[in-house]
Amino acid sequence: MEEIRSCSINSSYIEKAEALQERPEFNTLEIKATNLKDCYVLTPKKFGDNRGSLGQIDVEPLKLLGFKGLKKIIKSDNPLKGVIRGMHLQKGFSSQTKVVRCISGKVMDVVIDLREDSETFGQWTGVELTPENDKSLFVPRGFAHGYLAAEDNTSFLYFVDNKYDKASEAGLLYNDKDVNIDWKSILDSYEITSEELNFSDKDKKHPGLYRLKKMEREDAISLRHDIIMGINPNYLNEESQNKLYELEKRISNIDSLLNNKAKKLVMNDYSDSLGEC
Numbered sequence: 001m002e003e004i005r006s007c008s009i010n011s012s013y014i015e016k017a018e019a020l021q022e023r024p025e026f027n028t029l030e031i032k033a034t035n036l037k038d039c040y041v042l043t044p045k046k047f048g049d050n051r052g053s054l055g056q057i058d059v060e061p062l063k064l065l066g067f068k069g070l071k072k073i074i075k076s077d078n079p080l081k082g083v084i085r086g087m088h089l090q091k092g093f094s095s096q097t098k099v100v101r102c103i104s105g106k107v108m109d110v111v112i113d114l115r116e117d118s119e120t121f122g123q124w125t126g127v128e129l130t131p132e133n134d135k136s137l138f139v140p141r142g143f144a145h146g147y148l149a150a151e152d153n154t155s156f157l158y159f160v161d162n163k164y165d166k167a168s169e170a171g172l173l174y175n176d177k178d179v180n181i182d183w184k185s186i187l188d189s190y191e192i193t194s195e196e197l198n199f200s201d202k203d204k205k206h207p208g209l210y211r212l213k214k215m216e217r218e219d220a221i222s223l224r225h226d227i228i229m230g231i232n233p234n235y236l237n238e239e240s241q242n243k244l245y246e247l248e249k250r251i252s253n254i255d256s257l258l259n260n261k262a263k264k265l266v267m268n269d270y271s272d273s274l275g276e277c
Contacts, residue, residue: 001189004126005035025061034125040138074158078149082196086146087172094168096160098139102129105154107147115142116253144172150190171206178209217254
């Protein structure tokens with residue numbers, strides 16, 4: 001299984017990727033759109049001779065996509081297939097852009113767009129990453145990320161553009177019904193049974209999508225209060241007004257999202273009650 005997705009790819013995303021491909025910054029890198037806005041599959045163009053081949057991912061094209069500079073490289077090793085790590089993110093101003101790739105074994109890499117103001121909010125995509133296909137996935141800020149180790153002895157690299165912040169660490173339940181990732185098709189394609197799945201206790205306890213958004217709203221309101229009252233020393237500078245504006249916008253977006261969800265629940269209950277008459 002090379003790719004699996006929750007919806008089709010918007011033609012405008014394909015056109016944007018094609019336009020980026022024409023830029024000189026992408027002359028050593030192939031870029032392909034996914035069904036999620038601002039999320040791309042990257043493959044280095046290889047140049048070879050009798051010694052082998054060479055490929056590279058330059059910094060400049062990553063900057064054009066929103067990568068703000070390398071802060072950390074993380075490597076995870078998975079001795080056995082069936083490991084699922086996810087769905088992980090850092091919240092708020094500590095969010096990270098990631099470029100991820102598999103350096104041994106095989107993974108199905110899965111990401112979810114959690115940006116409230118995005119037209120692909122709540123949608124997901126899965127891309128198979130292997131050393132042989134040499135693909136990387138560009139994961140924007142505001143996404144949840146996770147992967148399935150589809151083979152034994154799978155190793156995975158993350159390149160991130162923001163430091164780790166334990167206080168901002170968050171997660172989304174991997175099989176949340178509101179997101180509805182098609183894990184059955186993914187597991188079947190790799191002949192992995194439910195008994196072979198391996199999670200951390202922490203990942204089993206992540207909230208669902210809308211509970212996570214409520215928690216993020218509470219965090220944003222708390223931080224807004226701290227900035228206004230001058231409590232948080234990290235925001236006692238000229239950027240405070242910009243941060244406040246971003247927080248107000250975020251709170252408003254989450255409120256709209258939660259209100260729409262509540263309306264849908266009411267309408268579903270109403271439809272169910274009509275069906276019972």
